[in-house]
Amino acid sequence: MTDIIQELRGLIAKATPGPYLIRTLENFGFNVVHYQDGDKFNIVRVGKCADEANADLIVAAINHLPALLDRLEAAEADNAKIRKMLVPQWFYADGYSSEDCCDSPAEALCEFDLEPGKHIRQVDCAGPMPSIWCVVHVLTDEEKDALDTDDDEIITEFASKEEAEAAIREVKP
Known part of the structure; x- marks a missing residue:
């Protein structure tokens, strides 16, 4: 504008x-x-x-x-x-207390110790903000090589669990 x-x-x-x-x-x-x-x-x-x-x-x-x-x-x-x-400044993994605040959704997701594959996880925001729903694709070594990345996961944020579930359904064969 x-x-x-x-x-x-x-x-x-x-x-x-x-x-x-x-x-x-x-x-x-x-x-x-x-x-x-x-x-x-x-x-x-x-x-x-x-x-x-x-x-x-x-x-x-x-x-x-x-x-x-x-x-x-x-x-x-x-x-x-x-x-x-x-904009939320602090994040924590679903089920954790606000004493376990993290600086980013990615940091909060590390608390889950997820296996390779695609997962849906909730990340809560400190304060009156709604939760963030994340699709976390934990990459295998082969996927990292194919994508030419050193990242261990790909995280996509959604406003609701339903949106995250729909996103996973769209990419599955």
Whole structure:
């Protein structure tokens, strides 16, 4: 959204400054205008509409756009702060106490000591966050060689147990 906000702010900066008004001139329809320096005889005609509703929309959109962009930027900044607060900082394996907190879901999953193959495990988040459901593919030496990786497992996170189970069903022959 930032690129759209910047684009619109750039267009506003290059355009005739507002406020815009509608002026009805006989034989000229509904004109979207700006009075230069407050002089009602020095009009910059911005657009012409045959329909008053279209002219109303253009005037309202142009006049309110800067305030809407300000509100959108503020809301995006607030959203970023809230998202950061909602990112879990501590994780623990299902069934463990919060005293066994880990720094990542992968670290919590090490508590399970899983055999090679695909498994579904729940990782709890410290705080009011819902659990993370993980599909853990513990790799065999042959799979590590085929994938050219030193990683012992591939972990995919899901919001629910059902989503994790569906993901395992999709990859099984």
